[in-house]
Amino acid sequence: MSTNTVVPLRRRSNGNHTNGEAFNGMENIVKKPDDCYTNGNGGVERSKASFLTWTMRDAVYVARYHWIPCFFAVGVLFFMGVEYTLQMVPAKSEPFDIGFVATRSLNRVLASSPDLNTLLAALNTVFVAMQTTYIVWTWLMEGRPRATISACFMFTCRGILGYSTQLPLPQDFLGSGVDFPVGNVSFFLFYSGHVAGSMIASLDMRRMQRLRLAMLFDILNILQSIRLLGTRGHYTIDLAVGVGAGILFDSLAGKYEEMMSKRHNLANGFSLISKDSLVN
Structure with missing residues (x-):
């Protein structure tokens, strides 16, 4: 025994x-x-x-x-103290956001320079187009649908959560007609689809050993996050959860692929194409 x-x-x-x-x-x-x-x-x-x-x-x-877990254990104790002693923001005041505090100067610069704000918005929209192109390319051209499935999971859940709890648009929001969504239309704040989409693309690049491209996307994602805080296009919590959402839905898409591969006994792995089509 x-x-x-x-x-x-x-x-x-x-x-x-x-x-x-x-x-x-x-x-x-x-x-x-x-x-x-x-x-x-x-x-x-x-x-x-x-x-x-x-x-x-x-x-x-x-x-x-x-x-690492010891550090986070200390963090639990610290924020327990903070939570029990912190005075909450009054109901009629603007939400407190530490990212907004850190980007006050950037917000003032963009507010006083509409052309610069438009340029940065246009560049950010180009980056969103890059993300979308890569994610769709992996499915249509490379036959790897994981990133596309992940993005579908992510944006659908974002819509559900964004509609369920609708956060107020910050008073200092600096919109632009060339920003994404293009046309300066209304949008859900929680969580950031910009950041989550970038994470999904970056994680796929790492799986394929496209490390330099993944690093480039990570850097652009950071710059995008700073701009979104500066324009008040997202709260800090939207960006942080966007990172986690990208990782979560990429993992769920991977589990879905694994489950469907076992169910259909696909020798060559998961595919959105039927087995008959593969044979033909």
Whole structure:
């Protein structure tokens, strides 16, 4: 009968000494027999709660090799304090947005230079066209529909959320007739389709090892985000969630491809073309 149990975020021991390699917390550690007991069903269970086996060396190890979750754990405690002490924005006032605060000077420059605002809007629209062209190209020309499926998922969910909770357009919004959506029409604020679409394209480029092109898109995405804050075209939360949405829907599209490939037993992977068409 095996006595192996999974102990997360612990040092890996070989019996005599601690292995100095970083441990991802998902491997099995053989526990001593006195740490386990056999239940009535013949299974093996722990006789101690996990935290009772922790040592100071474990704490040091976690802090050293798992500093990222430790950092976010400290962030949880910090923002718990902030949330309980922060005075909320009054109901009749404009929403507070730290990105708007950081781009006040850019907003003033664009407000005083309509031609510059129009130029940047036009360049941003060109970037959106680049995203769209790449995403559609991967499907129509390369036969890889994942990015296109991801974009369909993303924009549909964006429409549902944007309609469900309609945020007020900032008072300092600087529109342009050449901005996307072209014509300076109304649009959903939450979440940013500009940013999410860029992420979807960038992630696909990385899968295909088009690393320089992906880096270029990431840089343009950052510049686009700064402009959107400067023109008050999006709140900061729209941009942050746009990044997460791009990653999320790319992952969901990948899972959809995997599911459909298994269901239809496609030897050559997922395709939006029927098997009969592939044979012909």
